[in-house]
Amino acid sequence: MKFLQKTINNLKPNFEKGGKFEKWHPAFEAFETLLFVPGETTKNGVHIRDAMDLKRTMITVIIALVPCLLFGMWNVGFQHYKAFGMTSTLLENFTFGAIKVLPIVVVSYAAGLGVEFIFSVIKGHPISEGYLVTGLLIPLTLPVTVPLWMVALGAVFCTLLGKEIFGGTGFNFMNPALLARAFLFFAYPAYMSGEVWVDMSPEQGHAVVDAFSGATNLVAFDSNFHHIQAVSDLFWGFEQGSIGETSVFACLLGAFLLIVSGVGSWRIIVSVFAGAYLMGLLMNVLAPADNLNHAMHMPALNHLLIGGFAFGAIFMATDPVTAAHTQKGKIIYGLLIGSFTVLLRVFNPAYPEGMMLSILLFNVFAPLIDHVVVEQHIKSRMKHA
Numbered sequence: 001m002k003f004l005q006k007t008i009n010n011l012k013p014n015f016e017k018g019g020k021f022e023k024w025h026p027a028f029e030a031f032e033t034l035l036f037v038p039g040e041t042t043k044n045g046v047h048i049r050d051a052m053d054l055k056r057t058m059i060t061v062i063i064a065l066v067p068c069l070l071f072g073m074w075n076v077g078f079q080h081y082k083a084f085g086m087t088s089t090l091l092e093n094f095t096f097g098a099i100k101v102l103p104i105v106v107v108s109y110a111a112g113l114g115v116e117f118i119f120s121v122i123k124g125h126p127i128s129e130g131y132l133v134t135g136l137l138i139p140l141t142l143p144v145t146v147p148l149w150m151v152a153l154g155a156v157f158c159t160l161l162g163k164e165i166f167g168g169t170g171f172n173f174m175n176p177a178l179l180a181r182a183f184l185f186f187a188y189p190a191y192m193s194g195e196v197w198v199d200m201s202p203e204q205g206h207a208v209v210d211a212f213s214g215a216t217n218l219v220a221f222d223s224n225f226h227h228i229q230a231v232s233d234l235f236w237g238f239e240q241g242s243i244g245e246t247s248v249f250a251c252l253l254g255a256f257l258l259i260v261s262g263v264g265s266w267r268i269i270v271s272v273f274a275g276a277y278l279m280g281l282l283m284n285v286l287a288p289a290d291n292l293n294h295a296m297h298m299p300a301l302n303h304l305l306i307g308g309f310a311f312g313a314i315f316m317a318t319d320p321v322t323a324a325h326t327q328k329g330k331i332i333y334g335l336l337i338g339s340f341t342v343l344l345r346v347f348n349p350a351y352p353e354g355m356m357l358s359i360l361l362f363n364v365f366a367p368l369i370d371h372v373v374v375e376q377h378i379k380s381r382m383k384h385a
Contacts, residue, residue, distance in 0.1 A: 012028070024121065058129045058130065058133050060261050061263060061264075062132060062136055063257060064254035064255075065136055065254055065315065067247075067250035067253040068245070068254060068311065069243075069244055071247045071249075071250040072140060072245075073094055073097030073101050073243075074097055075238070075243075075246055075247070076100055076199060077093030077097040078093045078238070080096055080097075080201070081093065083200060084203045084206040085206065086203065086206055097144075100199055101139065104142065104144075104148065104243070105136065107148045107151045107155070108136070108152075108155050111153075111159075112131045112134060112155035115155075115156055115164070119168075130163065134158065134159075134176045135155070137177035137316070138151065140242065140243050140245065141177060141245060141356075142181070142242055145198075145200075150184055150188060150191060154181070157179070157183050158177065162179040172322065173364065173367075174360055175319045179360070182357070197241055217239055217307065218306055218307045218345070218352035219352055221345075222295050222346075222349045222352060223293075225294075225302070228302065228306065231301065234302065237249065237250065242311075244311065245311040248310040251310040251311050251314050252310070258318065267327065267331050268313075268323055268331075268333060268334040269318060271331045271332075271334025272312075273313060273338060274338065275334060275335035275338025276304055276309065276338035276339065276342050277338070278300075278338075278339065279300075279339035280298070280299070280300025280342050283295075283300075284298075284299070284300060296346055311355075312359055316355075317337050317359050322366060323363075324369045325366075326374060329369045329370045329372075332373070333362055336365075336369075337362050340361065
């Protein structure tokens, strides 16, 4: 590392004011601070600086996402070979999935960071670290069959209209990755719903098995919840869905790291799960007795396991920019997201993955929730003054 540090120090004068590559200073600074903690000191007032800056916070989230990414690659291969009725090894599944998923990840980063680099060079400000996480979240929320040009379009859309137009990282009021997902969902529904969750690239000498169905559990439960897979399959993630969203177990591994490191709010995560579970129980109580297959009868626990619920609760709802910031506000925010997700799923079959829209909706209301909590706190203190 000393050699790398020495090399960077030698190159640095070329990118500083008056250097040959002065214009590219934001790009150079981005790579430098990604590798080493900035050696900056505060100029005014008394402040404490430590190594846990925004960039390292983002890297912690990326590490937390790695289990979802790796399992997603494996599951892409597993679902592909399963559709053709072929037996496959763990390595074959993972290799097939990696070949399909990695290009999507590369395109997401290339398009989004390209926009960030251009804006930074033109405006002369440091490159935002926020896209380090957004660039990985976008592929994990998409089907493996998504065309690469759509990935690039979604990444550019969320970077331009989801962040830069509002001032960049820290000023966006909606989760940029979910904004990209929502944009692609409504702009190109044929590529984002239906039988798009399994890569059906032809296998020589093999045909798709007769029993194959491209419907996900989110679609199946609406017509007859008895048709969804076993709870254990849902927990481990052996189901069709977006690349990184199917495994609750992998999501919980990421949640553990986020909570232990203090990067993710346990209040939001727990309250989102609690809100969905309580609403699921209420649906069970109100379910029509003359239709035992109705979606309202589905056990509350299953709502926490199907689709991208766990992924959204852990990695999307906890976005520190767009979530509520007060302690009570975080709990209210989480409860509303969880309960509204179940309502959307049960009563609006057009949007079976209610998690995405629910988080985006309450991103908008997060400032209002904080405002009400603070006002109530002030009134409470005034009564006892």
